[in-house]
Amino acid sequence: DADVTQTPRNRITKTGKRIMLECSQTKGHDRMYWYRQDPGLGLRLIYYSFDVKDINKGEISDGYSVSRQAQAKFSLSLESAIPNQTALYFCATSALGGGINTGELFFGEGSRLTVL
Amino acid sequence: AQSVSQHNHHVILSEAASLELGCNYSYGGTVNLFWYVQYPGQHLQLLLKYFSGDPLVKGIKGFEAEFIKSKFSFNLRKPSVQWSDTAEYFCAVNAATNAGKSTFGDGTTLTVKP
Numbered sequence: 687d688a689d690v691t692q693t694p695r696n697r698i699t700k701t702g703k704r705i706m707l708e709c710s711q712t713k714g715h716d717r718m719y720w721y722r723q724d725p726g727l728g729l730r731l732i733y734y735s736f737d738v739k740d741i742n743k744g745e746i747s748d749g750y751s752v753s754r755q756a757q758a759k760f761s762l763s764l765e766s767a768i769p770n771q772t773a774l775y776f777c778a779t780s781a782l783g784g785g786i787n788t789g790e791l792f793f794g795e796g797s798r799l800t801v802l
Numbered sequence: 803a804q805s806v807s808q809h810n811h812h813v814i815l816s817e818a819a820s821l822e823l824g825c826n827y828s829y830g831g832t833v834n835l836f837w838y839v840q841y842p843g844q845h846l847q848l849l850l851k852y853f854s855g856d857p858l859v860k861g862i863k864g865f866e867a868e869f870i871k872s873k874f875s876f877n878l879r880k881p882s883v884q885w886s887d888t889a890e891y892f893c894a895v896n897a898a899t900n901a902g903k904s905t906f907g908d909g910t911t912l913t914v915k916p
Contacts, residue, residue, distance in 0.1 A: 717902055726811065728892060728908040729846075736902060744903075776845065780902065788834045788853045789896040789904055793845040 689713045690794035692777050698800045705764040707797045709777030716781070718760035719791070720744075720752060723774040732775075735760055767801040774798050804829035804895050808907035815883050816915050823878040823910050825893035832898040835876040837867055838906075840890045849891070852876065853898070863887070885916045 690711045699705055709718065716737050721729040731744030733752040741752060749771060751763045764771055775798075778791040809824035827833065837849040850861025857869040867878045876893060893907040 721906075726908055728806075728808075729894075729906040731903065731905075734903065778846075788851060789902055790836065790848055790851055791838075791846075791894075791904060793847065795845045 690777055690779055690792055692775075692794035692797045694797060695795065696798045698802065699767055700802050701768055703767050703801075705767050705799065707762045707775055707777075707799070709760045709762070709794055711758050711777075711779045711792075711794075713779050713781075713792060714757075715779035715792070716757065717779060718754065719778040719780070720750075720760070720762045721776045721778060722746065723776060723796075729776065732762065764799075767799075769801045772799060772801045804833070804897060804905045806893050806895050806905050806907035808891075808893050808910050810910045811908065812911045812913070814913045814915065817885055818882050819914075821878070821880040821883045821887075821912070823891055823893075823912070825876045825878065825907060826874050827876065827893075827895040827905075828874065829895060829897060834896050834898055835867075835869060836894040836904065837861065837865070837876075837878050838892045838894060840892065840909075842889065846892065849878070883912070883914050885914045888912060888914045 693708045719734040720732040723729050730746050735754045753761050774796050776796050777794040805828045807826045835852045838846040839849045840846045850859050852859045852869045860866045865880050891910045894904045896904040
């Protein structure tokens with residue numbers, strides 16, 4: 687089983703619909719992230735959370751919201767989806783703890799969202 | 803804020819050719835540096851990382867990268883590529899004082915012809 691699990695893996699929706707992408711992890715990491723991948727643009731950070739009570743905006747947070755329901759769960763919502771939110775979305779985790787913290791990321795398998 | 807520049811967007815090589823993918827970053831402080839690989843249809847996974855010590859780091863599958871601080875570079879190399887190395891490669895950086903936020907380059911797509 688994957689350590690970082692995303693659902694759904696694929697979703698097609700219409701403009702204006704509300705969409706939630708869910709992420710759960712069994713790695714025991716405190717930090718969780720949502721990234722968006724677009725061809726030729728690499729990965730861009732949408733939101734991140736360093737613990738359950740901590741939520742931070744990334745570089746492209748407009749049009750998105752998140753919820754950290756538990757240490758292991760971090761969901762991304764599009765309140766009113768629009769076509770330019772069509773992309774591949776990745777959830778990632780990283781460890782926080784004793785020793786050297788390099789910020790190495792562990793990724794889920796991605797959620798491909800198409801907004802018509 | 804940090805930024806990352808990858809010089810090549812698409813590289814095409816024949817098997818057994820040598821590979822070097824360029825990565826430069828912009829940040830004035832101490833950094834952690836990464837190369838991630840994304841095989842077709844798969845998620846990103848770590849190829850190698852540098853955070854301190856020997857600037858020449860070795861990763862999985864015969865890849866290595868050299869951190870040259872004076873050039874703000876972290877180029878990825880492999881002496882002899884295989885068809886199975888066909889993938890997209892991402893360079894990433896975070897500030898060592900705030901290792902929680904990584905910034906990614908735009909990615910380089912490598913196609914290896916058999």
